Amino acid sequence: MLRYALKRLPSAALVLAVASVLVFCVPRLAQGDAADVLAGPDATPATVAAVRHNLGLDQSVVTQYLEWVRGILTGDLGTSYVRRQPATAAIGDALGQTVSLTLAALFVALLLGGIAGVVLGVGRNRVLTKVAGGLVSLAFAIPPYVSGVLLVLLLAVTIRLLPSGGYVSLAQDPEIAVQYLLMPAVCLGLPTAAILARFLSASIRQVQDEEFVRTGLAKGLRTRRLVRAHIIPNALPPVLTVLGIQVGQLLGGAIVVEAIFGWHGIGDLLVASVLNRDYVLVQDLLLFTVAVFVVIQTLTDLAHAAVDPRVRLEA
Numbered sequence: 436m437l438r439y440a441l442k443r444l445p446s447a448a449l450v451l452a453v454a455s456v457l458v459f460c461v462p463r464l465a466q467g468d469a470a471d472v473l474a475g476p477d478a479t480p481a482t483v484a485a486v487r488h489n490l491g492l493d494q495s496v497v498t499q500y501l502e503w504v505r506g507i508l509t510g511d512l513g514t515s516y517v518r519r520q521p522a523t524a525a526i527g528d529a530l531g532q533t534v535s536l537t538l539a540a541l542f543v544a545l546l547l548g549g550i551a552g553v554v555l556g557v558g559r560n561r562v563l564t565k566v567a568g569g570l571v572s573l574a575f576a577i578p579p580y581v582s583g584v585l586l587v588l589l590l591a592v593t594i595r596l597l598p599s600g601g602y603v604s605l606a607q608d609p610e611i612a613v614q615y616l617l618m619p620a621v622c623l624g625l626p627t628a629a630i631l632a633r634f635l636s637a638s639i640r641q642v643q644d645e646e647f648v649r650t651g652l653a654k655g656l657r658t659r660r661l662v663r664a665h666i667i668p669n670a671l672p673p674v675l676t677v678l679g680i681q682v683g684q685l686l687g688g689a690i691v692v693e694a695i696f697g698w699h700g701i702g703d704l705l706v707a708s709v710l711n712r713d714y715v716l717v718q719d720l721l722l723f724t725v726a727v728f729v730v731i732q733t734l735t736d737l738a739h740a741a742v743d744p745r746v747r748l749e750a
Contacts, residue, residue, distance in 0.1 A: 541624065575630065
């Protein structure tokens with residue numbers, strides 16, 4: 436297993452290296468820079484040039500890139516041009532909100548997707564299967580920015596059961612925090628739950644056609660035990676790969692959900708940084724997002740290899 440994990444490291448490092456070049460160059464293709472924002476609309480060219488010099492933006496692109504990479508390797512992510520604070524502090528303030536939202540949405544996706552996938556895969560009740568299939572299709576079809584508005588109108592405006600937006604830390608008040616977290620988590624987790632349900636049900640139906648399932652039925656094993664102990668464990672490896680991709684999608688979808696529910700997380704910080712041409716924060720946030728994708732995908736591959744030894748043997 437360790438040898439298989441070490442073989443994954445070079446490809447992960449290569450992805451991060453290529454991504455660092457892209458996330459450094461792409462923001463600079465936009466017209467203007469942080470100096471224009473900080474100097475103001477009425478600033479003279481000399482003032483803009485002075486601000487640009489103070490920020491180091493008048494150096495060559497190669498020099499700026501090497502300085503940025505050197506800072507990352509030494510743990511210094513730089514200082515935000517606009518916020519005038521270390522990038523680590525700005526990212527750290529926003530990271531907690533995004534992580535709590537993503538983990539809660541992942542829990543919702545695993546719970547609802549797992550139940551719906553098993554019902555669709557092995558359900559014998561035709562009515563229940565049709566209802567589950569309809570709900571999965573509905574969750575898959577409605578994007579988060581629509582379901583978020585509908586949830587606010589229903590649960591915050593009409594019923595007045597939950598707050599329409601805002602954030603409270605779990606460490607500060609867990610009960611109130613869950614109330615603020617519930618709607619954003621459901622909104623973000625529903626599409627992922629639908630995708631997991633689709634893949635899990637398809638994988639279960641495929642496993643049911645395997646020889647060992649027919650052998651177990653012929654030996655008199657109960658269907659419930661066969662499903663729990665043999666069918667579902669063998670149906671999980673393909674779903675794990677999909678789950679790894681969807682966790683990354685949750686981080687991307689959090690940008691929209693944070694805007695709907697007033698969460699000042701990574702997505703909100705990234706949008707503000709792009710608008711202000713704050714290259715340091717844009718670069719750090721984009722590279723951080725890519726790194727999270729790479730780590731999640733690597734962990735997914737390792738989990739896949741752990742539950743399916745054939746993957747390790749083929750590698």
